[in-house]
Amino acid sequence: MTVKFKIQGRTYTGTQEESLLGAIRRYGYEVPSLCYHEAVSPYGACRLCLVEVQKGKRRKLTTSCNYPVLEGIEVFLDTEKVVRHRKMVFQLLLAVAPAAKKLRELAAEYGVTETPFVPEDEKNECILCGLCNRVCKEVVEADAISFAGRGTSKRMESPYDETAEACIGCGACVHVCPTDCIGMKEENNIRSILRWHRDLPMQICKKCNRPFAPTFQLNEFAKRVNLDRARFDNCPDCR
Amino acid sequence: MDAKKLNTILDKYRREPSALLAILQDIQDEENYLPKDTIRQVAGELGVPLARIYALSTFFSSFSLEPRGKHICTVCMGTACHVRGAPRLVEHIEREFDVPAGQTTPDMQLTLETVNCVGACALGPLVILDGEYHGNMNPAKLDRVFRPLKKKE
Incomplete structure (x- = not known):
């Protein structure tokens, strides 16, 4: 209305x-x-x-x-x-x-450069806004991470702060994080989402030989949309 | 937790994801804590993301992800108990059993927990040992309450 x-x-x-x-x-x-x-x-x-x-x-x-x-x-x-x-x-x-x-x-x-409050952890970058969690849940629908604890011990982490097994390595959380505190890297055809301790091997495109997405992610997608897994053998450019 | 026991609990709630909290409580009643592999099974059986169960079980202080002792001692640290000397009680138990608050003795006999008010302020300071409330506590009385435990050692 x-x-x-x-x-x-x-x-x-x-x-x-x-x-x-x-x-x-x-x-x-x-x-x-x-x-x-x-x-x-x-x-x-x-x-x-x-x-x-x-x-x-x-x-x-x-x-x-x-x-x-x-x-x-x-x-x-x-x-x-x-x-x-x-x-x-x-x-x-x-x-x-x-x-x-x-x-x-x-x-x-906005003209604020100092704080009168004493920081608890000088190295902390996370403001506990929960945006990574909401994107993972509502957009990616992987639900790999969550808040843990509450009050002063509240934190955002993967279950047990171990490998987030539901994480598909899409990097959406890394992208939306307003303080860049999640971290992602790609080395030797392995994509790592650092904060959730997730390392995923990349799928190599059968045509152009370039890594384009984590294999685990493509498996999940194929399952969700009920398509033949072979459709995801090539990168979007070569399809 | 063995599969049969877990199935009984799950069936009791008709495997409803909305009964998750009650299911976790039943598991904790059986096992004294929430074992990691059981939590995983619950996630799989109910189709609830592991992350969501982890969030729940860390949110409520009545759940423990670590194995707890045979006896559980809860010291009330609410305002009324606090001003009547609850911190001294905690220190006393910490010293006597050599266990820091929030942890369990290595022999798994006693878990010492603190809680922010149990709603019995008139009885403060208050110590709960295995579900039994002991009011108007002081270190000397505490020793009496803990005597059965000490004997076994």
Whole structure:
């Protein structure tokens, strides 16, 4: 259903089904975020997409990624309150993942270069946004990794922090990770997803002799779409 | 866990993936912890990703992925117990049985756990040994509670 709403005093249209953050960005406004990706469900973990939303008489601070576009709401992107809270969120994130280069760059863009909080692990790059997990579950449908533990011991890992046997080595998690903390390499026709301890031999194209995808992944695909495995013997270019 | 026992548990819940939590509880009741190979079998039988079961079993502190001792001692560390000296009780047991909180003695006799409030604050500080609640504890009384355990050693 189409609804009318306001951003910074100007009227726009959207639908109730979409994410407010998506709508805000569609109209060219900038709001920072780390854990949001349009391909998966919003999670509201990084807290960076904070905006102020006025709904009738009530006005509140909320994450825009998991807020719906509602009829008649007014959205404010950089009020004093938003700026103040966003700064705090950046400071907290910097203390969680001091080694995350991309996070430091984004924080610097918003004028935050230092954190008053004491980092627990100077080497940590993961902000526990869960984006890798959501992509693996919702897009790839491999469900190879998950959060483990909770509270201060919460972490993202493969089961038992051992080889993720359900991982098909597609690298989608590596691609979406906002802080580049998963790591993938390809050596001697073996693809390794470092953080999930997964090493997969690559299939060599029968025509052009180039490695193009992990054999395990092609087996899974052939099974899922119920096609003859031989169809995946050649790389997409040679098919 | 042997296949027959596991099948009985799975059948009890009609192999419903939604009963996963109850199934894990039953396994833990039988085995005292969640053995890795059993978890794998459950994942296979129910068609639930291993990662999801791993997430569940690490989330709830009532589940243990490590084998636990014959006796389980839980010390309440909630605010009320804490101010009445629960940390001293933990230290006392740690010293007496030479086991750090959260771990099991090498002879698998005792597992020492701490928990953040069991909801019996009026009885604090509170120690639970094998499901039995011992209130208003102090180190001297603790020794009495633990006497049957000490004798066996």
